[in-house]
Amino acid sequence: MLQPSSSASVLGDFSQSRITLRGTSYRLHVKPDGYFINEQLLSGGEREHRVDYTLGSRRIQHYLTRLADGRIIVLPPSWDVLRKQWFHNFDIVDPQETEGGAVQVWNKSCYSCHVTREEKNFDAASNTYNTTWQDFGTSCERCHGQGAGHMLLHRETPANSSGDDITRLGGLDPARSTAVCAQCHSLRDMLTKTFAPGQNYLDSFMPILEYGQKKDHDPAYWVDGRPRRFSNDAIGFWQSACFMRGDATCLSCNANVHDPAIPANRIIREEPNALCSGCHGTLSINVANHSHHAAGSRGSECVECHMPRSVFSLKAEIRDHSMSIPDPENTLRHGIPNACGNCHRNRDATWAADRVRSWYGPDSGRKEIHRAKAFRAAGAGDKAAIPLLLSILNEASEGTLARANALGHLSRFPADERVVKALQNSLQDPDPLLRAVAAVRAVGSEGLSVALADPVRSVRVGAAFSIVNLRVQIPAGKSADALESVSREYEERASILADDGPEQFNLGGFELLRGNPAAAEKAFRASMKLDGRLPSLLPRVRMAGAEAAR
DSSP states (O other): EEEEETTOOSSSSSSEEEEETTEEEEEEEEEEEEEEEEEEETTTEEEEEOOOOOOOSSSEEEEEEEEETSEEEEEEEETTTTEEEEEEEGGGGOEEEEEEEEEEEEEHHTTTTTTEHHHHHETTTTEEOOOOOOOEEHHHHHHOOOOHHHHHHHHHSTTTTTOOSOOOOOGGHHHHHHHHHHTSSEEEESSSOOOTTTSSSGGTTEOOOGGGGGOOSSSSBBBBBBOSSSSSSHHHTTTTHHHHOOOOOOOHHOOOTTOGGGGGHHHHHOOOHHHHHHHHHHHHHHHHHHHOOOTSGGGGGGGEEEEEEEESSSEEEEEEEOOOOOHHHHHHHOOOOOOHHHTTTTHHHHHHHHHHHHHHHHHTTTHHHHHHHHHHHHTTTTTTTHHHHHHHHGGGOOOOOHHHHHHHHHTTTOHHHHHHHHHHTTTSSSHHHHHHHHHHSSSSSSTHHHHHHHHHSSHHHHHHHHHHTTTOOTTTTTTHHHHHHHHHHHHHHHHHHHOOOHHHHHHHHHHHHTTOHHHHHHHHHHHHOOOOOSSSSHHHHHHHHHHOOO
């Protein structure tokens, strides 16, 4: 992903000495010591920036420069590798408002995935970065763990020997195997900087699901809970029956994970149904009867119906990994694209819905339709959503993510006794994601002190946040000691986001309610310094309270 800028890595056409994007002119030029882009946004006058790094190489390539304050920013001109043309980076991302104007700060908004062992090293006092990393791109250790022991072992033994010297994805259970990919390929909240392959995903991350996504013009999820935006493949895959019931992993289809060119996979290219028929053997015999498309046609390919291109990527549409059933009714009701419409662009969703019902019966896609109805109503604050959400939560076959989304949406109705009971019961659910959602979205105190001792970090941190936010009194003893310990885990999470104003604002409130006025004041001051859009009065009022409490 990230590479040092060089004649080998830069793909953009810098022979176009001047380009205009979104009405702004940019000058491109090559010198003996590198590539340069002139822009006017950051300084008010034209300024030359060296291209220090390239980001991406297959579809899109961005050009990054390191500023004097340590920010590594994405320069506006980006190169479309497939279409061989320049475009403005803001065409595909929403920038952050920062001092000097709107800009995408790579070492803030893209932290942790493009390089290995990245250290953000943000200094709040000077508002500067000294970001470092061990390796460009995704190195062996990102997926296999520390390799020093492996290297030493194989200096003494044959290269094909086995052992526990590194993590081998094929030897992990499906949840832990897919978590290795999900450390980057999921929309998540980081709880700690250290994720080791083979660990429980929820000990390092808390997934951001449909119920908790930021509400804007470009949502990360469709309303039925499936991913809408790219780099979230794991969240889609974890909703699939292939994973939930078939124990499939990322390796089941992406056998050669060391080659990122998935379309070059010979099996996918030459025998498009071979991967699916390896598990679903009977369908390969009657593919025409099942698909209602002629054998050998595009419509008879499993992925065209069950992995439609409904996920929006960088100027591209990529396949949905939830392996869902085509549901044109959700197109009619909620505007979610359906597989039929991807091919039959001259037909509307009503036509497609009629065909699906006539082929597969009235119950086809009922779960997806039910979820979309429930989640949409809950998002609108409609109490009629409560029984719909409870029916999803209480049905084990819905799977972890659908149930977690339902529970998250239920917390929008804290005055309803059914909701209070559901959240309390979920704190004891065998599924750790349900416990984590119940902990962080708690509306009452019952069960939270027990959750502080949960073996899963995301549950503990969520419980600590809710205990402090709800001002739950914890008596001296083991629970109080546990709260103090887990609070340090919460603070570690906040330290990862030391350059994020809203997160520091939240940390200030957390510390103030814990009775740590000095720490609260420090966090509030940092929040105002980092983000001028935050309410200025409330932090000052809280700082006054913090001063008085000293």
